[in-house]
Amino acid sequence: MDDRVREHIRVAGVVQGVGFRPFVYTLARELGLTGFVGNDVHGVFVFAEGPPSLLARFRTALSEQAPPLAVVDEVTATAVEPRGDETFEIALSDSSGQRATLVSADSATCVDCLAELGDPGDRRYRYPFLNCTNCGPRFTIVTDVPYDRPLTTMARFEMCADCAAEYHDPADRRFHAQPVCCPACGPELRLTDSTGTVLPGDPLDRTVAALRDGGIVALKGLGGYHLAVDAANPDAAATLRKRKHREEKPFAVMAPDTAWARALCEVDEHERELLESRRRPIVLLDRHADASVAEAVAPGNRQLGIMLPYTPLHHLLLAATGPLVLTSANLSDEPIAYRDAAARERLAEIADVFLCHDRGIHMRTDDSVVRSFEGRELSVRRSRGRAPEPVRLRRELPRPVLACGAELKNTFCVAKGANAFVSHHIGDLENYETLRSFTEGIEHFERLFDIAPDVVAHDLHPEYLSTKYAAERENVELVGVQHHHAHIASCLADNGESGPVLGVAFDGLGFGTDGTIWGGEFLLADLADFRRLAHLEQVAMPGGDRAVKQPWRMAVSQLLSCYGTEPPGELGVLRRNEPQLAALTRMCEGGVNAPRTSSAGRLFDAVAAILGLRDAVSYEGQAAIELEQLADREERGHYPVALPASGTLPKSDALPDSDALPDSEALPDSVFIDDGGPPLPVPAGQLVRAVVEELLGGQRGEVIAARFHNGVAELIARLCQRLRDSTGVGEVALSGGVFQNMLLLRRTVDALRRHGFRVLLHSSVPTNDGGICLGQVAIAGERDRRGECSPELG
Ligand SMILES: [Zn+2]
């Protein structure tokens, strides 16, 4: 009896451009199977023939032993008629039909390539652009799909005979590695001045010399230009800061290896994994007090952003220089520079020399930023190494969705089926360059993943450029999504859950459904609906946007709110700003140019200004970050807040018993109907009063800052307890930029768990506005499923 069977096997996921076919080829030959493997627009297909037991092993190995860059979503098999093939082969690509395969993210130089880089006998010895199917540029060089050399920025380089032989050899590590190249045929380094004139000598040696001399080098990397200086050189770091203008954000540091990272910072096991992962993000780490890094790198910060080399060029450079500051090359608010001529023009006043090369960057992509929390990765900025990997949605979308994100730290998302392709970091949509990056990025993603959105989700803020962009899209149905609902939905989607949850959304500013500015919100939410149960008490934001840039204004507003017209005049913040107090008081009282806000971010700003940390900031959240830095980690006391009577809370008899709710089913719509009166205002001003009293009593700022943080955490937990009593919901999702504050997050999670809550946190998308687009997708999808999407609702 013939026991041979033949199967048609399909592999879906990130399986192209990652060495998957050679892997299948080798595996099939090892098992003695015959047939062939190929790429098509759906992914990888295999026809394999052999004994059933071996085919079963083969299928298991396809997902379990896949190459490092592959992400296998699904392996399916159907039995077909045996054909009696005698060998196993690799079939040629087929690029017809609908695109469904995934472009992989850029990946750090692999161990095999590193070994070649350091091997004097190898033909790619010290070649700054070597790569293979397991590593190298992907997303940043892809111009279109299918992923094939002519559709990358490597198209202009014709392979030499040696490279071509490797490229066509199924047994070679470089089989169909589209960016394959060598010194004979690939890109070249060159060092130029700002006019583009090539400087004589070895580009790498001269760059190393320039850095040793304290120079500033514009360095063309994987996703754009960086500005580099010697991290230990105080003058160089200070000059870089000065030339970048009013820029006070900490600079990231690239360390040559993990040992160097440990010399600068505390690195635990999980943090080491993050540093060394092929995504190579910037990892925010606690710095050693005596770390040999110039003060101007991260002034006054307890942490440093550290990354390890991720291109061969970085490896060569860092081995010769030691730790370098490597910061995105841009002027303050513009996106990262990525085209050579534009980079030279924009950076002419900043960089002394330009180390560049002739491999084009098609999609500019900043470095990703992460931190570790309880052994879990928390994304701070999701970009290089992550984009364009999809976030998998719990349920398939009825129709394709584009979500336009928010305004600050913008990302967008195009989604189809269960794949949500969250974009790389775009930036603050405040200038032409960023807006162009946004619109071109959307076009690119729609083409790359063959997604023509029927539904477009946007923020409710009418003035956001992302909202205006949505309004101009034709032949789509618009879905307006409230900012803080999007935050909570994003956290749910990030955890593969659908609610209902109690959502605590604390951030800077977001447009509310009542036309006021929200930002300290307690919501009952699922993926379709939400109800605002409580919020921080509103105060005036005198001067509107100016109050964001000048936290002392929020301090005055909070003080007026707490003390009426007689705040304690001996407070430094009032004395320092005396000349403007009268005008500001009139503004707050009259409500002219003083919108009301419940923002938690602005509350932190106010307390920072009261403690004298700073009256003005150069970027959003700066004062709050300094307040966190100041706080004494050992201090456990907290300022109490007396919650008002719960008369205004929804009555529990009006709501279903949550135990009776089937798991992960949406609450009935009635729960979201506002039948329990207006949301409860939370008297957060009591925290401000406590801060003022302790400050005037001579308490140390470190202790006050800590007790304030602990007080906010305690307030959140106690209020959630109250909301659990009235809603029966015992899960809390935390989202919003304020939860980037690690002290607050630590204390809040602890307090909630003490009260018996299960707590959901972000992981793969940021808790800040960079995660908004994922929430918008989840909400638009859910509303579409319920038939609630229509042009009228937009
Ligand atoms: Zn490699």
Ligand SMILES: [Zn+2]
């Ligand atoms: Zn070559």
